[in-house]
Every structure is written in C-alpha cells, then in structure tokens.
Amino acid sequence: AQSVTQLDSQVPVFEEAPVELRCNYSSSVSVYLFWYVQYPNQGLQLLLKYLSGSTLVKGINGFEAEFNKSQTSFHLRKPSVHISDTAEYFCAQGGNTGKLIFGQGTTLQVKP
Amino acid sequence: ETGVTQTPRHLVMGMTNKKSLKCEQHLGHNAMYWYKQSAKKPLELMFVYNFKEQTENNSVPSRFSPECPNSSHLFLHLHTLQPEDSALYLCASSPAAVSGIYNEQFFGPGTRLTVL
Numbered sequence: 001a002q003s004v005t006q007l008d009s010q011v012p013v014f015e016e017a018p019v020e021l022r023c024n025y026s027s028s029v030s031v032y033l034f035w036y037v038q039y040p041n042q043g044l045q046l047l048l049k050y051l052s053g054s055t056l057v058k059g060i061n062g063f064e065a066e067f068n069k070s071q072t073s074f075h076l077r078k079p080s081v082h083i084s085d086t087a088e089y090f091c092a093q094g095g096n097t098g099k100l101i102f103g104q105g106t107t108l109q110v111k112p
Numbered sequence: 113e114t115g116v117t118q119t120p121r122h123l124v125m126g127m128t129n130k131k132s133l134k135c136e137q138h139l140g141h142n143a144m145y146w147y148k149q150s151a152k153k154p155l156e157l158m159f160v161y162n163f164k165e166q167t168e169n170n171s172v173p174s175r176f177s178p179e180c181p182n183s184s185h186l187f188l189h190l191h192t193l194q195p196e197d198s199a200l201y202l203c204a205s206s207p208a209a210v211s212g213i214y215n216e217q218f219f220g221p222g223t224r225l226t227v228l
Contacts, residue, residue, distance in 0.1 A: 043220050044219040046216065102154060102155045
C-alpha cells in the first residue's frame, strides 16, 4: 500500500533561519506530490505541487520543494522563515488510487 | 462564494443530539471527501464520493451518515455521537477520484465539533 512518511513531527527553528521539512513517498508509476499548510483553526491550503517536469518546484510564501526519484523524497525548504510560517505542514501523494495519501504532519514552530 | 465552504464553523452538541454538517464546492469538481482531524493524530479519510456515488467508507461508525445529493453538495449527518468524536471535520473536493488522474484536493475551513 502507498504510504507517505514525514520524518519529523516537530521542527523548532529561529526566525530568519533556513528550514527543511522532510517527506518520503512510495515509489509508483505515476507520482503526484503535494505540500499543504494548515494554520491554526483553518483548513489545508496548497503550498506547492509536483506533477512532472522540473524537479525543483516553487510554491507560495517563498517555499520550494525538490523531487528526488532515486531517494523517493520530496523535502520542503525555505531559506528564511518568518513567525507567520508557524503552522502544520502536510505532505501528500496521489496517483494510484484516485485519492491523496497524507503524511502525519510536521509542526513548524518559528521562534523569535 | 468561491472554493469550498463549510457550515457551521463551530458546533457543540450533546450525545443524544442530531445535527448535520454541510459542505459546498463552487469549483465544478466531481469528487468530494470528508476527513476527520483529531488533536495529535494524522488526517483520517472518512468518505469519498465520486460523481455522487460513495466510493469509499473507511470503516466509519454508523453514527456518521454521509449524503451527496449532487456533485456540489456534501453533508455529514451526526447522531448519538461520543466525546471522542470531537474533532475538526474537513471537507475537500477534487476534479475526480479516479485512479491515475491528477487529483489535487481543495479544502474547506472545517467544522470544529465538540461533543459533550
């Protein structure tokens, strides 16, 4: 069965520092990958997506992710975080089953 | 209204009450989903509707009853709930829930449910 693993449940980081949130997906014939962000008491908002083409994907709010087929990874990065980036981040994979498989989520805590 | 809307945003109910959650999407999509998000737990997919037909029920207790009268509306009828059912209930839609098809999901803001 497909699975998505987010390797860190919590990531504390100081403001203006770089951050990487790690995600590993299941190898599959067709791979669609997504990162969503959830701010407190809100639904999930799409940050970025990989469908095909360039392995470096740029999203909203200065985030980017790199698709690595050999390592089955899709890590999310930001070179300099802000307090407002404090939120829950979800990695998700689609393709085989017609629905998205979500990771467990990573809480990003940005400290002043 | 644009995107996916959910009402109510907050709901407090007793264990003997009957209530319904409503979701509406204005994106022309054909698939709709109900998720449960409990504190400190991963997102749990509850139900999937594809072209108004239920295609997935992830062993959800019968006290949760979904209804999809058309591709734009999805309801979750609640009765005889338990305190452990307290959670954020999220609705989502996508173009279609078909294997191998690009299926980005768009989420509503959720309904925060508290069962007393």
